[in-house]
Amino acid sequence: MRSDTPPAAVPIAAPTVPGRIPLLGHLPQLALKRVAFLQSVRSHGAVVRIFLGNRPVFVLNSPEAVHDVLLKQSRKFGKGHLFDVARPFIGNGIITSEGDFHLRQRRALQPAFHRDSIAACVATMSGIAEEQVAAWQPGEVIAMDVVMRRMMTVMLVATLFGTERPDGAAAVAELGEHVAAHLTTVMRGVFVGTVLPAPVATSPVLGHRRYLAAAAALRDLADTAVREARRHPEDGGGLLSVMFAGTPGNPHGMTDTEARDELLSLLMAGAETTSASLSWALHELGRRPDIAGRIRAECVALPAGALPGAATLPFTERFLREVLRLHQPSWLLMRRALEPVRVCGVALPRGAELIYSALTMHRDPAWYPDPLRFDPDRWLGRTEKDLPPGAYVPFALGNRRCIGDHFAMTEMLVVVRAVVSRWRLRPAAGHRVRPVVQALIRPNALPMRVSPWPAG
Template sequence: MRSPTHPITAPIAPGRIPLLGHLPRLAVGRVEFLQSIRSRGDIVRIFLGNQPVFVLNSPEAVHDVLVTQGRRFGKGLLFDVARPFIGNGIITSEREVHRRRRRALQPAFHRHAIAAHVATMTDIAEEQVSAWRPGEVIAMDRVMRRMATVMLVATLFSTERPEGAGAMAALGEEVAEHLTTVMRGVFVGTVLPAPVATLSVLGHRRYLAAAAALRELADTAVRQAREDPSERGGLLSVMFAGTPAHPQGMTDVEARDELLSLLMAGAETTATTLAWALHELGRRPEIAGRVRDECRALPAGTPPGAEALPYTDRFLREVLRLHQPNWLLMRRATEPVRVCGVDLPQGAEAVYSAVTMHRDPAYYPDPLRFDPDRWLRRPVKELPPGAYIPFALGSRKCIGDFFSLTEMLVVLHTVVSRWRLHPVENHRVRPVVQAMIRPNALPMRVSPW
C-alpha cells in the first residue's frame, strides 16, 4: 500500500516486560508470537531487552526494504554476530564488497554450470540410497544433512573432495555437525544480550570450537587449491580467476570466508527442507505416489528439473512455503527511511519472517493445508511481490537458489523412484525452532514400491 503523507507510529506488540522486552514471548513460542502480531499493522515494534526491532508484516513492507529501498539497508544484527566467526563473505559483507564478491561468484551458479554438476549430485544420492535395506529405519534428518553437505563440498569445493565414499561421508558429517553448532550459536548471540549469550551453559564454548574447526577446514581447502595446479574446476578456481573489477582474484582469506558463507547458506537449509519434504511424503501416500510416477517416467539421461518434473517441483515449492527453514532474517537501516508510512531512524533493526508471510490466508487460502496444486490455481507470479520469499529478494537474494532447487529435485527423484517412506509408529515429528525450524528427529522406515 502507498505510504501516507504524514508518518505513522509503528504499534508495540503486546506482552512487553520491563528490561526483558518480548524475549520471554520469543522464548516460549517464536513463530507463534510473530504470527500473532501480523494483524496489528504492516510494521510492528518488538523489543529484545531494551533494543527496539521493527517487524515487517506485509509483502509491501518486505519488498520495500529488500528491493525498492534496498540500498538504504545493511545486513543487521544477526550478521554482525556471525561475521567474527564466518568472516566477511557474501552472507555478511556490505555494499561494494558484497557486490564485488557476488559478481566474482556468479559464474559458478549459472544454470549451465549447475547442470554440469547434476551427474555428481546423482552419484552421491544413489550411493547413499542404494545402501538402504527393506524395512530399515533411517534417521532421515541426519542422512539428508550429511548428503546435502557432501553434495555441496563435492560439486563446489572439488579440491577438498577426499577419495572414497566413506571419507566423503565422514567429511560431510563433520562439516554438518560444526555448521549446526555454529548456527545455533549465532541465533543465541542475536536474541540475547552478549553477557548472557556467552555463558558456557548456553554452549558458547562449543560454538567457538565449531567455528574454529570450520575455519580450519576451509583454510585447508584453499591451501590445497593454491598448491594443486590441476584443480578440477570447482568454486575455488572461480574465486582465484579474478574478474575485470578484481583482476587479481580473491586472497586466501577472502576465499576462505566465501567457502564458509556458502556452507552456512547452502547446506543446512537444503538439508532441513529435504527432511520436511520426506516427512510430508511419508504421511501423504497419495502425493508420494504422484511424485513416484512422475519421477519414474523421467526418460533416462534427462536431468531432474522443474520442466521435466512439474508436479515434484510444485510439491517442493509447497514444502518451502509451509516448512520454510529460515524463520527470521534481519536488515538495518543505514539512513533514515520511511517504509509503509513508518519512519525508521538510521540504525533501526528490521526483521521479517518468511514463515509467517507464507501462512497469510490473504494469499494462501487454508494456509496450513499442504497442497502442491495450490500453485496451479495461483502461481508465484500472480502473488504480490514479497508474499513468497523462500530465497529472499533483491540484491541479497540467495545466489544459490537454483543450485539448491536442483539438488533437492535430484535427491527426491533418487529416493522416491526406489523407496516408499513410512512414519515410525509412536514417534511424533515436531518442529524445533532455533536458528532454523527443523524436525526434532525424523526416523522413517523404507520399503520398496
C-alpha cells in the first residue's frame, strides 16, 4: 500500500570547520582571533562544528538556526557552559537560572519592566545623567568608557533601590561605585572560564584569584543591599520592593538569597552591557559630527515632559539601533541541547553545546549591505520586520529575551540626549580606539575632549 506521507528528511551531520589542531581543536583560533574566527566559520554552513580541545561545540550561523534554537524549539535547550561557569559566582538569577524556576522569577520581575514602570524611572535616569554631564568642563578630556560604566551602574542601582532617605541615597551612590569597580573583573573571569579548560582558566597567571575576590565582593555588596532594603521597607519603590512582593506563583516573595542573585544578574546584564553600548555610541558620535548634529537638533527640540522613545526621538533611536548592530557587545552566547534535536536539518545529540554570535549575524552582508558601514538611516529602508527572524537579535529572542530591553534603550536615549544636548565630542588626539574582546566587546579606552556647541 502506497503512503501519501512524505518520508522524513534524513538528518545530516554538522560539517567540522577546517583547521582543527590535535588535542587543542579550534581553541587557539577562538582564543586569539575571537570575533574574526566566528565570522570566518559562517561560510561553512548554517550549523557547523568546532572543537574546544576535544570538546565539540556547534556554531549557529544562519538566522533560521538562531531563531529555531532561541524561539521555535527553545524548550529543548538550556543555558549552556558559559552560564555554568557564571552561576557559582553570580548566583542563580534570571541570567543563569533554568526551567520553571526561571519562569517564576521572570514573572515576578516583569512588572518592574513594564513601560509604565520604566516611564516612572525616566526622571531619576535624567537627573543622574544631567548631574554628571553638567560637571564636565569645556576642553576637558573625559575617559568616557569609565564614566559610562559608573553612570550606568549608579543609574541602575538608583532604580533598583528607590529611597527617599538622604543616607539611603548616599548608600546607593556608594554601592554603585563599588559595583562598577568589580563588575569588569568578574565578566573577564567568566569569559576565561568559558573558553579555556578548567586547569588553565583557574591559573593564578590568568587572574583567577582576582576574579574570585571580585565575585565575593559583589555578593557581599548585594547581600548588604538586600538586608538594608528589608530593614527599611518604608522607602518603597525600587525593584527590590517588587522582588519582596508576593505573586500567585510565590506568595511570600523572593528570599534574600533569591533577591541577591537577581540583583547580581541585573547588574551584570544592565550596567556592563549598557555601558559598553553607550561607549561605542559616544565613539561614533565623536567620529561623526554630522550625526551628532542631527541628534542634538532632535534632542533639543524634544518638548519638556515628553518621554524619550522611537516616536519622540526617531533618528536617535535609529542611531542606537545601528550601534547595537555594528557594536553588539555580547559577541558570544551559548545554549545546551536538553534532548536530541534537529536544527536546520542537522542532528544534535542531547548535551550538545551551541554557540551563537549576534555580532557576526549583524555583520552578514546577506542581510546588511556594506555591513561595516555605520549608517543609522539603513533602518529607514529596511526595518527589523523586513529581516529574516533571527537576523537582528541584540536582546536575544523568546523566553530568554532580555527582560530589560526597553529599560536599556530608554537609559541610552536619556544619556545620549544629556551628553549631546550640552557637549560636542571629539576623539582625544593620539589615541586609537580598538575593541577589546572578552566577555563583552569594549573599547580599549575612550578618552574624548568635550566642548560646548557653538552659539546659534
